[in-house]
Amino acid sequence: MEASAQIYHNVIMDRFRSPRSAGRPENFDAEAEGNNPMCGDRIHLYFGREGARVSHESEGCAIMIASAELMADAVAGKTPAQIRDLRADFESVVTTGAENPALGDLNALANISEYRSRIRCATLPWATLGLALKEAE
Amino acid sequence: MSASIKLQPFDLAAIRRDFPILESQVHGRRLVFLDSAASAQKPRAVIDAMVFAMEHQYANVHRGLHWMSERTSDAYEAVRDKVAKLLNAASRDEIVFTRNGTESINLVAYTYGRAILQPGDAVVVSEMEHHANLVPWQMLRDAHGVELRIVKITDAGEVDFNSLEEQFADGRVKLLAVTHMSNVLGTYTPVERLAKFAHERGAKILLDGCQAIVHRQVDVQAIDADFYVFSGHKLYGPSGIGILYAKREILESMPPFMGGGDMISSVSYERSTWAKPPHRFEAGTPAILETIGLGAAIDYVEAIGFPAIAAHERELTEHAIAVLSEISGLRILGSAQDRGGVISFTMEGAHAHDIATLLDRQGIAVRAGHHCAEPLMGRLGVTATARASFALYTTIEEIDALAAGLIRVKQVFG
Ligand SMILES: Cc1ncc(COP(=O)(O)O)c(C=O)c1O
Numbered sequence: 001m002e003a004s005a006q007i008y009h010n011v012i013m014d015r016f017r018s019p020r021s022a023g024r025p026e027n028f029d030a031e032a033e034g035n036n037p038m039c040g041d042r043i044h045l046y047f048g049r050e051g052a053r054v055s056h057e058s059e060g061c062a063i064m065i066a067s068a069e070l071m072a073d074a075v076a077g078k079t080p081a082q083i084r085d086l087r088a089d090f091e092s093v094v095t096t097g098a099e100n101p102a103l104g105d106l107n108a109l110a111n112i113s114e115y116r117s118r119i120r121c122a123t124l125p126w127a128t129l130g131l132a133l134k135e136a137e
Numbered sequence: 138m139s140a141s142i143k144l145q146p147f148d149l150a151a152i153r154r155d156f157p158i159l160e161s162q163v164h165g166r167r168l169v170f171l172d173s174a175a176s177a178q179k180p181r182a183v184i185d186a187m188v189f190a191m192e193h194q195y196a197n198v199h200r201g202l203h204w205m206s207e208r209t210s211d212a213y214e215a216v217r218d219k220v221a222k223l224l225n226a227a228s229r230d231e232i233v234f235t236r237n238g239t240e241s242i243n244l245v246a247y248t249y250g251r252a253i254l255q256p257g258d259a260v261v262v263s264e265m266e267h268h269a270n271l272v273p274w275q276m277l278r279d280a281h282g283v284e285l286r287i288v289k290i291t292d293a294g295e296v297d298f299n300s301l302e303e304q305f306a307d308g309r310v311k312l313l314a315v316t317h318m319s320n321v322l323g324t325y326t327p328v329e330r331l332a333k334f335a336h337e338r339g340a341k342i343l344l345d346g347c348q349a350i351v352h353r354q355v356d357v358q359a360i361d362a363d364f365y366v367f368s369g370h371k372l373y374g375p376s377g378i379g380i381l382y383a384k385r386e387i388l389e390s391m392p393p394f395m396g397g398g399d400m401i402s403s404v405s406y407e408r409s410t411w412a413k414p415p416h417r418f419e420a421g422t423p424a425i426l427e428t429i430g431l432g433a434a435i436d437y438v439e440a441i442g443f444p445a446i447a448a449h450e451r452e453l454t455e456h457a458i459a460v461l462s463e464i465s466g467l468r469i470l471g472s473a474q475d476r477g478g479v480i481s482f483t484m485e486g487a488h489a490h491d492i493a494t495l496l497d498r499q500g501i502a503v504r505a506g507h508h509c510a511e512p513l514m515g516r517l518g519v520t521a522t523a524r525a526s527f528a529l530y531t532t533i534e535e536i537d538a539l540a541a542g543l544i545r546v547k548q549v550f551g
Contacts, residue, residue, distance in 0.1 A: 008495070008549050039490055039506040040520045059520055061488035062550075115494055 007115060008062065011070075011108040016062040021072035025055045030136035034128030036060075036120055043068060043125055047132040052078050054129060061121055063112060068125035070105050080133050087126045094122045147445040153530050155180040155437075166500025169535045174320055174348060174479050174526030175504055176370045179434075183374055186433035187426050198425055199399055199416075213425055216432035217415070223435050224365060224382050225356040231388065233381040233415040234423055238347040239269040241366035241381035242314070244418060245343060246273035248391040249312075249364075249383075256282030258311040261304050261340075263326075264290045264516050265319045268509040270345045274314060286310070290516065294322035294471030296331065305338050313342045317349035317365075321508045321524065322471030323454070323479035325349065332361045341387070347371055351528070352450055352477050354443040357382055369427065373528075374434035378427040381418070388414035395420040438529075446529045450478040453527045453536060460540040467543065470517055478527030481508070484543070487550035489521040495546045496523075501539055 028046040035042045041060030045068070047053070054072040058065050071090075075083045086103075093100050097113035100106075112122045153159050156178045161168040170178060190212065196205035198213045221229040235241045250273075254260070260274050260283055278285045289300035296315070304310060313335040318325050328344055335342040343364035346355060350367040357365050364383045370376040383391075393400055393411050397420035402410040411417045438446070457480055461467055466485035484492060493505035504524045507514045514520055525539055 008491070013549070040511070040514070041490075042520070061490040063491070115497075118490065118494055121490065 007109075007111045007118075009108070011105060012062060012066040015066040015069040019058075019065060019069050021055050021069055022057065023055055024057060025053070028053075028055070030132040032128050032131035032135060034124050034131070036064075036124055038120070041121055041124055043128050045125065045128045045132050047129065047136055049136055052076055052080075052083065056125065058125075060124075061118075063109070063118055063121040064124055067109055067122045070108065071125050071129065074104065074106050075129070080137070083129065083133065087130065090126060091123055094119050147441065147449060149449070149530070149532060152441070153532075155182070156530050157181060157184070159530060163500045163502070164498050169499075169501040169538050171525040171527065171531070171535065171539060172502045172504050173351075173528035173531070174371070174524065176376065177351065177373045177528050178530065179375065179430075180373055180437050182437045183430045183433045187375065187430045190426055190429050195425070197422055209425065212432075213423070213428050216428050216435075219432050219435045220380055220382075223350075223355070223439070224380075225358050226382055227358060228385055230413070230415055231382055231385050233383070233388070233418045234428055235366075235379040235381050235418075236377055236424065237370070237379035238345065238366045238368040239273075239379070241379050242270055242343070242345065243273045244381055244394045245364055245366075245383070246277045248394050248418075249387065250274075250277040250283065251281050252392050253390060254281070254283050254311055257284070257309065259284040259286050259304075259309045260312045260314060261286045261288050261301075261310050263288045263296055263315045265294065265322060265324065265510065265513050266314075266316055267320055267345065267347070268511070269347070270314055270316060270343075271512070284309070287512075288315075290324075294319065294324045294473045294476075296326055298334075301334065305334075305340070308338070310335075310338065310340045313340050314345070315342070316345040316347075317355075318346075318352070318477055318479070319471070319513075320348050320479060321481050321510050321513055321522070322473060323476040323481075324471055324473035325353070325475040325477060327475075328360045328362070332363075336361065348477070348479065352443075353447060363387055369431040369434065372431070372434055373437060374431035375427040377424040378431045385414070388418075391418075393420070394418050397421045399423075441529060449529060450527055450531075453531055453533065454478045454480070456533055457525065457527070457536045457539070460536060461543070464540065464543055464547065466547065470519070470522060478531070479524065480526070481522040481524045483519055483522055484546065484550070487546055489523040491550065492523045492543070492546050495549060496539070496542045499538075499542045499545070501535075501542050503539070 029049045030047045041064045044057040046055045052075050056068045093110050094112050099110045109122050158178050196209045198210040217229045217232045220232045274285050286304045289297040291297050332342045341363040344362050346367040369378040400420040402412050468483050470481045489505035506521050
């Protein structure tokens with residue numbers, strides 16, 4: 001589908017089809033609920049302080065679910081302050097489309113900047129993680 | 138102006154030329170616009186009528202004693218006659234101009250709901266209402282102690298008359314507020330039967346005609362509707378103008394909605410008295426240009442004629458159901474006997490948003506999400522659907538483009 005499917009490439013589709021961080025963990029320190037009232041995307045996120053472990057139960061589109069997955073990878077082992085910085089950097093990538101070499105696989109979502117109504121799908125997991133971090137404090 | 142309306146043969150190519158936007162390219166492809174149920178595109182006649190008013194015939198209405206104001210008032214008030222004729226209302230005074238269908242329902246909930254309905258009375262809506270015909274009644278319930286009841290729909294997406302009987306059983310229902318055509322399932326409701334049902338049990342009926350008015354000839358007297366509402370922008374007119382029809386004696390019993398200029402008979406610091414309907418409900422400077430635009434839209438639609446429009450759209454809908462049903466993993470929601478050109482569907486493994494984004498990249502505009510009907514999504518067991526909707530300018534080729542586009546979506550998500 002040439003350029004038309006650019007955002008639906010391997011990394012995104014793999015993580016959407018076979019999520020690795022999905023489900024409710026036995027132990028966690030905080031949880032938060034995020035939803036996008038415009039479209040009905042929903043994510044329930046669990047955060048474990050030790051090692052900054054993130055799991056999620058999601059109902060929504062491929063972009064949202066892949067973003068939650070890549071986020072869980074990216075924040076593992078980070079401090080809350082580092083996670084907040086990462087979120088700001090990620091939001092800059094998905095709104096400007098300019099990849100950031102420091103962000104690794106998260107750059108897989110850079111193209112979403114061209115799909116304006118979908119940026120919120122990519123940022124929803126991060127906003128929800130922000131809520132969980134606050135609760136964990 | 139109606140004397141100048143001549144019925145023309147249904148010429149789709151000519152109709153498409155009337156809508157300048159249909160020439161547009163999106164992502165390098167010819168636009169395939171299948172989202173008319175959200176808002177329809179505008180014919181040249183509507184655009185020209187509004188531009189003409191701004192260039193040659195504009196002033197505030199009902200206020201000036203000068204030539205420009207009188208002419209503008211005439212053009213504006215002529216639209217009330219057109220709407221009355223469109224709906225076959227008994228009188229032009231039964232037509233209230235609002236901003237949209239949502240405002241029309243809120244107006245009824247706020248005025249009729251608070252002044253005529255009493256705490257302990259019940260209002261019934263169906264499971265397939267747009268939020269516009271649900272939330273105002275919830276607000277009335279919370280503010281005024283009116284009970285809100287929900288009538289079930291069948292799996293086919295039709296009003297369940299057994300459930301309706303149950304909801305009416307205790308005799309407390311005073312208003313049945315129900316859609317004339319579902320914006321999700323495409324179902325037409327049996328409005329004559331529903332009106333008779335409500336009236337036999339001492340209730341009034343409000344019909345949300347936002348979708349139906351676009352596709353069918355509506356006769357409020359034949360239906361015996363007490364209230365009928367719609368929005369101009371779905372009927373090929375501009376946004377910002379909506380209609381509330383209500384029977385004269387009901388409008389006369391209702392207090393004003395908003396206060397201000399134009400809606401009064403006399404004002405002093407002690408007391409103001411209200412103008413007669415419909416002006417009682419039209420406070421402030423109205424949407425003058427948009428109303429004039431709606432008048433042009435009604436002329437346009439009537440010149441083509443509802444029988445021709447309905448026949449064309451029936452053909453489109455049948456074709457769409459046939460070609461979409463062939464795509465494996467695609468599920469069309471609802472299967473009402475009487476349905477129109479609104480088709481919601483889901484696809485195995487692909488979320489509605491992803492479907493819409495991939496179609497958009499092929500120039501095809503569909504809607505995805507809950508369609509302002511979250512409780513209905515729950516009833517159908519889905520969180521979101523994709524929706525294709527048809528208009529008088531839609532072609533069979535566009536539906537084939539949709540089917541081809543969906544097959545490509547399957548390739549990505551299969
Ligand atoms: C059935 C139905 N009712 C009400 C509305 C609300 O229309 P508007 O937003 O123009 O007030 C819509 C449009 O989305 C609709 O489809």
